[in-house]
Amino acid sequence: MKCKICEEYFNTNNSFSFLFYFPEKCPSCKLKYKAEINKEFIPIDGGEICYIYLYDLPLNLVQRNYLERNLKIIYKQLKKDFEKYELFLMIDYFLIKEMADYWPLISPFKRICFFSLQYLDIMNWKFLE
Ligand SMILES: [Zn+2]
Numbered sequence: 001m002k003c004k005i006c007e008e009y010f011n012t013n014n015s016f017s018f019l020f021y022f023p024e025k026c027p028s029c030k031l032k033y034k035a036e037i038n039k040e041f042i043p044i045d046g047g048e049i050c051y052i053y054l055y056d057l058p059l060n061l062v063q064r065n066y067l068e069r070n071l072k073i074i075y076k077q078l079k080k081d082f083e084k085y086e087l088f089l090m091i092d093y094f095l096i097k098e099m100a101d102y103w104p105l106i107s108p109f110k111r112i113c114f115f116s117l118q119y120l121d122i123m124n125w126k127f128l129e
Pocket residue numbers: 003004005006007008025026027028029030
């Protein structure tokens with residue numbers, strides 16, 4: 001079978017269970033790309049940004065497209081934290097580049113939650129300075 005993440009072929013144990021179940025990930029990707037919630041807190045003027053992400057690994061487009069289904073883990077967490085934050089925003093590399101333009105709209109909020117699939121180094125965002 002072909003792994004949907006690394007696109008390498010891998011073998012599975014042949015048994016009757018595989019008549020009804022086709023693994024999409026090879027054993028090493030299953031371990032390497034296990035989705036885990038990571039949080040980072042960044043103090044801002046009079047409040048804080050909680051930044052949630054799943055992967056701190058370089059991901060190509062194929063990997064991102066496949067792994068985006070794991071964002072549901074974050075959505076479940078956001079549902080629990082619904083009362084804690086005033087603003088939830090999904091961010092990506094392209095949004096960050098434009099963030100300085102959006103920041104005047106976002107900065108009035110004091111309890112902000114950003115989330116993304118892949119880690120983005122938000123400590124180096126210029127708009128926070
Ligand atoms: Zn793989």
